[in-house]
Amino acid sequence: MTIPQTPGSAQPLEDQLGAVLRQMPDPSGGPLAAELERELAEAFGVAHVVAVASGTAALHAALAACGIGPGDEVLVPALTVVMTVAPLGALGATPVFVDSDPATLDLDYDDAARKVTSRTRAIIPVHLWGRMGDPAALASFASEHGLAVVEDAAQAVGTTRDGQRAGTVGCFSMKDGKILWSGEGGFLLTARREVAEYARAFRSHWLPAPPGEAPLSRLATNSRLAAPLAAIALANLRRISHLVQLRQEQTRHLLHALEQTPGLVALSPAAGEEWNGFAPLLHIDLPNPRAFAEHVAQQGVPSSTGRFRLVPCDTRPMFTSPDRPCRGAAQILDHTLAVVLTERDTETTLDRYAAVIAREATAWAP
Numbered sequence: 153m154t155i156p157q158t159p160g161s162a163q164p165l166e167d168q169l170g171a172v173l174r175q176m177p178d179p180s181g182g183p184l185a186a187e188l189e190r191e192l193a194e195a196f197g198v199a200h201v202v203a204v205a206s207g208t209a210a211l212h213a214a215l216a217a218c219g220i221g222p223g224d225e226v227l228v229p230a231l232t233v234v235m236t237v238a239p240l241g242a243l244g245a246t247p248v249f250v251d252s253d254p255a256t257l258d259l260d261y262d263d264a265a266r267k268v269t270s271r272t273r274a275i276i277p278v279h280l281w282g283r284m285g286d287p288a289a290l291a292s293f294a295s296e297h298g299l300a301v302v303e304d305a306a307q308a309v310g311t312t313r314d315g316q317r318a319g320t321v322g323c324f325s326m327k328d329g330k331i332l333w334s335g336e337g338g339f340l341l342t343a344r345r346e347v348a349e350y351a352r353a354f355r356s357h358w359l360p361a362p363p364g365e366a367p368l369s370r371l372a373t374n375s376r377l378a379a380p381l382a383a384i385a386l387a388n389l390r391r392i393s394h395l396v397q398l399r400q401e402q403t404r405h406l407l408h409a410l411e412q413t414p415g416l417v418a419l420s421p422a423a424g425e426e427w428n429g430f431a432p433l434l435h436i437d438l439p440n441p442r443a444f445a446e447h448v449a450q451q452g453v454p455s456s457t458g459r460f461r462l463v464p465c466d467t468r469p470m471f472t473s474p475d476r477p478c479r480g481a482a483q484i485l486d487h488t489l490a491v492v493l494t495e496r497d498t499e500t501t502l503d504r505y506a507a508v509i510a511r512e513a514t515a516w517a518p
């Protein structure tokens with residue numbers, strides 16, 4: 153299998169960045185963020201896109217736009233990074249952690265139903281590692297309980313399931329390492345004009361204000377996307393199919409190289425899921441699996457648990473200790489080797505990763 157090289161040279165991006173730099177400083181911020189929004193709306197086939205400074209900011213703006221505030225409860229999978237939950241803290245809302253099903257990685261809707269109260273306002277499905285849950289189950293749960301849905305699709309550019317694009321209403325990150333990267337950055341997509349108008353005001357200290365409101369009449373944030381980052385995002389958006397295909401091929405390459413490795417089984421996408429291949433995912437069927445991920449990280453293979461110490465969010469110290477921890481999420485994280493990739497990982501790097509993983513799995517005696 154051959155991993156395609158990045159098409160063209162870095163020249164177009166350098167040209168665009170050079171042009172932006174020549175126009176700076178520009179207190180108006182320049183036209184590039186709006187251009188990025190237009191092209192994203194076209195690429196995703198949605199009515200409104202609001203570009204912001206990070207994926208966290210996109211979630212913050214989207215949740216604020218959905219009216220989430222003090223006293224509200226929001227369902228969120230324990231199987232996520234802390235950035236999904238941080239905006240809830242900023243808005244004075246309470247995260248209520250929901251378990252995930254180890255067989256599918258999708259939300260455990262029985263657990264979610266048990267956790268709905270009269271104060272529950274929204275649910276945040278998280279497409280961790282680019283894997284997308286069943287959209288029909290999500291829609292029916294949200295409608296049954298009258299909940300707003302804000303998708304954390306930070307890692308899910310390019311994934312679809314049953315013909316639905318991940319994040320058709322959702323929040324994306326463009327932090328380096330994401331498939332569509334710009335160093336730092338994010339955006340939210342929505343079909344609802346009022347959500348977009350609110351988010352535009354929220355990202356810029358309520359200026360412009362939504363129709364019918366006075367500028368600067370509420371406290372908000374500065375989470376605008378800076379022009380040089382918008383230029384990087386635009387250049388990458390214009391080669392997005394290549395970037396998605398590259399990630400899928402990197403992932404296929406690594407998983408193929410590990411097919412015969414004892415104790416490691418590749419996780420497959422669900423039926424109807426067109427997966428972006430965000431991270432090669434392997435079920436670790438070895439003793440002390442988390443220690444295995446940490447061990448291979450020390451040997452130079454980065455992974456969600458080994459390098460970034462990802463744990464179920466409900467067990468983090470800032471949340472009150474749950475009476476019933478989300479065991480499915482813990483089981484998934486303990487047993488999953490999710491290798492962290494970037495566009496720069498060549499076939500040589502992937503072969504080195506595969507050799508280290510295979511060697512250490514074969515010799516593993518914790």
Ligand SMILES: Cc1ncc(COP(=O)(O)O)c(C=O)c1O
Binds near residue numbers: 236
């Ligand atoms: C699943 C998930 N949610 C939210 C975020 C937050 O995005 P950002 O780092 O751009 O704020 C990230 C990225 O780090 C992420 O992977």
